[in-house]
Amino acid sequence: MSIICHGDVVNAKKFLHDLSKKRFTFGLVASYSETCEIPGITIAGADKEFLKFTAPADSEYIEYGKCVCIPGIPISPDGKPTPALLTRVSLNAAKIPHFVVNAGSKVAPSLCYFDADILPGKNISESPAMSIEQVKSGIEYGKNLGKIMSQNTDCLVIGECIPGGTTTALTVLRAFGLECNVSSSMQNNPLDLKNKIVSDALKRKKSDDALEIIANFGDPMMPVCAGMLSSASKNCHVILAGGTQMLAVLQLAKQIGYNAENSAIGCTSYIIDDSQAKFLETLEQIDNLAVLSCDPCLHNSQHFGFRSYADGFVKEGAGAGGAIIASLLKTENSVENLFTLFEQEYKRIST
Numbered sequence: 001m002s003i004i005c006h007g008d009v010v011n012a013k014k015f016l017h018d019l020s021k022k023r024f025t026f027g028l029v030a031s032y033s034e035t036c037e038i039p040g041i042t043i044a045g046a047d048k049e050f051l052k053f054t055a056p057a058d059s060e061y062i063e064y065g066k067c068v069c070i071p072g073i074p075i076s077p078d079g080k081p082t083p084a085l086l087t088r089v090s091l092n093a094a095k096i097p098h099f100v101v102n103a104g105s106k107v108a109p110s111l112c113y114f115d116a117d118i119l120p121g122k123n124i125s126e127s128p129a130m131s132i133e134q135v136k137s138g139i140e141y142g143k144n145l146g147k148i149m150s151q152n153t154d155c156l157v158i159g160e161c162i163p164g165g166t167t168t169a170l171t172v173l174r175a176f177g178l179e180c181n182v183s184s185s186m187q188n189n190p191l192d193l194k195n196k197i198v199s200d201a202l203k204r205k206k207s208d209d210a211l212e213i214i215a216n217f218g219d220p221m222m223p224v225c226a227g228m229l230s231s232a233s234k235n236c237h238v239i240l241a242g243g244t245q246m247l248a249v250l251q252l253a254k255q256i257g258y259n260a261e262n263s264a265i266g267c268t269s270y271i272i273d274d275s276q277a278k279f280l281e282t283l284e285q286i287d288n289l290a291v292l293s294c295d296p297c298l299h300n301s302q303h304f305g306f307r308s309y310a311d312g313f314v315k316e317g318a319g320a321g322g323a324i325i326a327s328l329l330k331t332e333n334s335v336e337n338l339f340t341l342f343e344q345e346y347k348r349i350s351t
Contacts, residue, residue, distance in 0.1 A: 002335040012290035022154035024326040026098040030055035031221035032106040033121035036164025055161040056109035058084040059100045068110035073349040079305030083317035090327035104220030116141045121219040124201045142227020150232035159241040159319015169248040171198045171217040180282040210255035226252040233259035241322020243271040264290035266322035270315035297339040
């Protein structure tokens with residue numbers, strides 16, 4: 001099945017056993033932080049003006065196989081496709097139902113979605129991301145939604161799409177006192193730039209209160225996802241589908257309460273293999289949690305844009321790793337078969 005266990009390996013293996021051929025539901029939390037507008041911080045979006053379309057475009061593409069808010073499909077000029085391609089193919093291959101949550105996306109997606117009624121996050125290098133009230137509201141909304149969406153599934157998979165989110169995640173984790181770096185959508189992670197943003201932002205830190213840290217340095221995706229994890233993990237298994245951004249979500253969820261035994265992180269192998277980010281070492285500082293990873297085999301692709309994932313670009317996003325893992329678990333399919341479908345979909349969107 002090609003799913004590798006890390007972290008709490010015993011519970012990770014139990015996850016694989018318990019969820020074989022079971023029911024999955026996938027949720028994508030679409031959001032925005034003005035931090036992404038800092039030049040050089042992210043590869044998401046072709047330029048500053050297009051960044052606001054990243055989350056709605058991915059949401060629409062997963063739903064329709066095409067975008068409404070932009071012409072074409074999110075793909076870089078040199079052919080690197082959105083990781084939502086992996087998400088869409090994996091969900092469709094296993095007939096996994098999905099939904100979208102608008103958690104402060106600057107542009108609303110053109111589809112039916114759950115609305116957390118939360119504003120986009122501010123640029124954390126200049127001001128607090130949001131108010132304490134917004135954080136509390138986001139957590140409460142996430143808790144209510146997680147409770148509802150966990151009632152008719154065996155596993156709720158929670159993905160995120162927020163450009164620049166690795167920078168807010170790094171700032172939040174450091175504000176909580178963790179020693180860490182984060183992954184990046186770029187091959188050469190702009191850590192010097194990120195570290196400067198983090199250090200400038202952390203000059204505002206006046207409290208160790210968890211909600212104040214998220215309000216000051218986080219983004220709207222974090223409280224909504226943490227709330228969903230908190231309530232859903234009481235009713236079913238939950239996979240946080242993503243990399244370092246989900247570590248920030250987990251750190252907040254630990255403060256508000258969640259069921260660790262029912263929770264895991266699911267990601268691509270590119271996150272685990274990122275020597276700069278030291279993902280598993282950072283996780284150990286937060287909690288002893290199950291981690292599931294999968295290699296999408298993109299190094300075998302005929303397309304340069306896909307092979308670049310394996311070379312350190314993009315790595316993860318739009319819940320891709322968790323969606324692949326859910327697809328494999330539900331169908332007991334092989335990742336090689338999914339890879340063939342990835343190639344077919346890449347060809348479809350690029351012609």
